[in-house]
Amino acid sequence: MSQEKPRELRLINPRPKTLIDKPAHFCPGCHHGIIHRLTAEAIDYFNIREKSIGVASVGCSVFLYDFMATDVLEAPHGRACAAATGMKRAQPDKIIYTYQGDGDLAAIGTAEVIHSANRGEPITVVFVNNTNYGMTGGQMAPTTLLGQKTTTTPYGRDFKRDGYPIRMSELLATLEGVAFCARGAVNKPANIKKTRDLIRRAFEAQIKGIGFGFVEVLSACPTDWGLKPLEAIKRVEEELIPYYPLGIYKDKKEADHF
Amino acid sequence: MTKKLIKGNDAVAMAAIEAGCRYYYGYPITPQNDIPEYLAREFPKIGGVFLQAESEVAAINMVLGSAASGKRAMISSSGPGISLMQEGLSYMSGSQVPAVVVNIQRSGPGLGGISPSQGDYFQATRGGGHGDYRTPVLAPASVQEMYDLTFLAFDIADDYRNPVVILADAMLGQMKEPLDTRKPAGRELAPKTWALTGCAGRNPQLLKSLYLGVRELDKHCWELWEKYERIKKNEVRYEEVDTKDADLVVVAFGSAARISKTAVADARKEGLKVGLFRPITLFPYPEKRLEELARTAKAFLVVELNTGQMLDDVKMSVGKGRPIDFYGRPPGAEALPMPIEILDQIREVYP
Numbered sequence: 001m002s003q004e005k006p007r008e009l010r011l012i013n014p015r016p017k018t019l020i021d022k023p024a025h026f027c028p029g030c031h032h033g034i035i036h037r038l039t040a041e042a043i044d045y046f047n048i049r050e051k052s053i054g055v056a057s058v059g060c061s062v063f064l065y066d067f068m069a070t071d072v073l074e075a076p077h078g079r080a081c082a083a084a085t086g087m088k089r090a091q092p093d094k095i096i097y098t099y100q101g102d103g104d105l106a107a108i109g110t111a112e113v114i115h116s117a118n119r120g121e122p123i124t125v126v127f128v129n130n131t132n133y134g135m136t137g138g139q140m141a142p143t144t145l146l147g148q149k150t151t152t153t154p155y156g157r158d159f160k161r162d163g164y165p166i167r168m169s170e171l172l173a174t175l176e177g178v179a180f181c182a183r184g185a186v187n188k189p190a191n192i193k194k195t196r197d198l199i200r201r202a203f204e205a206q207i208k209g210i211g212f213g214f215v216e217v218l219s220a221c222p223t224d225w226g227l228k229p230l231e232a233i234k235r236v237e238e239e240l241i242p243y244y245p246l247g248i249y250k251d252k253k254e255a256d257h258f
Numbered sequence: 259m260t261k262k263l264i265k266g267n268d269a270v271a272m273a274a275i276e277a278g279c280r281y282y283y284g285y286p287i288t289p290q291n292d293i294p295e296y297l298a299r300e301f302p303k304i305g306g307v308f309l310q311a312e313s314e315v316a317a318i319n320m321v322l323g324s325a326a327s328g329k330r331a332m333i334s335s336s337g338p339g340i341s342l343m344q345e346g347l348s349y350m351s352g353s354q355v356p357a358v359v360v361n362i363q364r365s366g367p368g369l370g371g372i373s374p375s376q377g378d379y380f381q382a383t384r385g386g387g388h389g390d391y392r393t394p395v396l397a398p399a400s401v402q403e404m405y406d407l408t409f410l411a412f413d414i415a416d417d418y419r420n421p422v423v424i425l426a427d428a429m430l431g432q433m434k435e436p437l438d439t440r441k442p443a444g445r446e447l448a449p450k451t452w453a454l455t456g457c458a459g460r461n462p463q464l465l466k467s468l469y470l471g472v473r474e475l476d477k478h479c480w481e482l483w484e485k486y487e488r489i490k491k492n493e494v495r496y497e498e499v500d501t502k503d504a505d506l507v508v509v510a511f512g513s514a515a516r517i518s519k520t521a522v523a524d525a526r527k528e529g530l531k532v533g534l535f536r537p538i539t540l541f542p543y544p545e546k547r548l549e550e551l552a553r554t555a556k557a558f559l560v561v562e563l564n565t566g567q568m569l570d571d572v573k574m575s576v577g578k579g580r581p582i583d584f585y586g587r588p589p590g591a592e593a594l595p596m597p598i599e600i601l602d603q604i605r606e607v608y609p
Contacts, residue, residue: 049457050456050457050458050459051456051458052456053454053455053456055323056466062468065464065466068462069457069462070456070457070462071454071455071456071457071462071463071464072454072462072463072464072465072466073322073323073326073353073454073464073465073466074349074353074464074465074466074467074468075319075322075349076319076345076346076349079315079316079319079322079345079346082311082315082316082317082319082320082322082323083319083320083322083323083326084323085309085316085320085323086281086283086319086320086321086322086323086324086325086326086327086331087323087324087326087327087454088323089281089307089309089320089323089324090281090307090323090324090327090328090329090331091327091455091456094455094456111312111313111315111316112312112315112316112319114312115311115312115316
């Protein structure tokens with residue numbers, strides 16, 4: 001019997017240099033790992049790792065600093081865009097990106113994100129929307145869908161008491177300072193591919209100095225949703241995407257000039 | 259050198275520029291608006307960044323961002339705005355990011371009023387925000403000190419990697435006095451190798467206050483404590499007037515000390531052996547010197563523009579061996595004491 005020669009293996013999708021090689025500690029089925037990777041891939045794509053500085057927020061997203069091979073500042077809850085503003089103003093030649101969850105950005109940090117966007121701060125914001133407060137155990141977020149049960153809406157979110165789920169991408173797209181604004185998801189390979197492109201373009205808006213780059217990514221939180229990972233992915237498709245449509249909401253081609 | 263007639267708030271802004279500060283973030287509030295207005299006018303001429311934020315909450319975090327970049331950054335406000343910054347100050351203290359925070363005190367609680375007050379003493383000297391931390395607090399009593407102590411504040415902040423508070427008030431901020439604009443000698447400072455400037459040529463760096471690992475946070479808190487002990491050892495500042503033979507020592511800071519100084523001089527003219535002890539640093543508090551004075555003085559009189567806050571520190575320093583009287587003037591329209599009123603109090607409690 002002739003022995004088969006080992007084939008030469010070629011890695012077709014290597015780990016991005018910007019993503020530190022260590023086991024992710026996120027819950028099974030959590031999408032932070034994928035979104036971290038897509039962010040790292042965008043930084044690699046533009047070859048800007050050594051001039052990028054991340055701003056981590058509060059919630060599961062704070063652990064960005066454990067996984068990204070860039071300098072990272074930890075900001076108080078909701079304040080990442082303000083801290084990023086101070087950083088970009090002090091170092092206009094650097095690439096500043098924030099990574100924030102929906103409790104952080106769409107509740108306590110609403111003022112900071114709206115005004116940073118409105119000033120057209122050339123920063124990049126990766127906004128992870130999993131429709132609840134993940135780290136604190138699954139409480140209602142402004143993005144929680146109507147009827148969704150969380151630990152603080154045990155009978156489901158009721159618009160009469162809690163208002164309606166907030167659509168941040170649509171809201172921010174109305175602001176003049178926003179250069180790029182889009183929503184993606186990572187529930188299936190086709191969406192991951194599209195979201196990879198969206199995150200890249202949110203960085204591109206900063207690199208080209210056009211203005212504020214924003215990308216919202218719908219994310220599964222199986223543990224706090226009380227679903228198995230595959231069921232959670234299904235929920236993204238069947239419940240989240242219909243209310244939070246995917247797509248590009250703003251795409252400015254050049255910076256404004258007086 | 260000729261002196262110029264300058265407003266206290268402007269003196270802070272001028273000193274900040276001379277101290278190399280090029281990043282200011284703020285939000286309008288009376289009685290400190292001269293500082294942002296001065297810097298909004300002057301910074302564009304010298305390449306500085308002035309930005310009016312959407313709130314004091316955002317402004318202090320913009321300071322965090324610029325200061326974490328290794329730049330000298332400043333913020334100013336008054337009571338209600340300083341309250342909103344306490345979250346940021348706690349994070350900056352925990353992450354060891356230096357900055358200068360100027361509080362031109364108005365009166366509280368709540369919206370209170372806009373007259374001079376010393377009601378933020380506890381907030382400034384006890385940490386103010388959540389967690390186990392302190393911020394050095396400098397208390398000017400003249401326009402010249404508004405200027406000089408701003409330089410010192412930047413040096414202490416950078417030296418110890420900690421936010422520093424300048425605790426002035428509406429009177430010091432709004433009044434004009436002749437100012438000598440000579441730059442005080444600065445101190446030798448280590449390069450800011452901790453700054454987040456991108457990881458070219460080095461490993462990625464992190465500035466954070468979250469410590470979840472086993473025994474990580476208690477180690478961190480004890481390291482911060484050691485720093486505060488070094489600050490206590492090296493940075494105590496105070497002024498004494500006629501304390502050597504004083505039977506009664508008046509203890510006051512800032513505006514209250516200024517008014518008391520006149521009262522003490524008037525008391526001396528009447529033959530009363532009265533002296534003034536004026537802490538310039540409120541943290542670290544000059545407790546050792548007060549303890550020494552308790553051996554020679556027979557009694558103490560604490561004068562404050564509040565209902566008694568620094569009084570606690572005087573009690574802790576002097577102990578129970580000497581009587582300590584308190585004359586408090588909480589703020590309000592036309593509520594500032596006249597020297598004669600403090601003199602009356604001196605006569606009353608004189609041993």
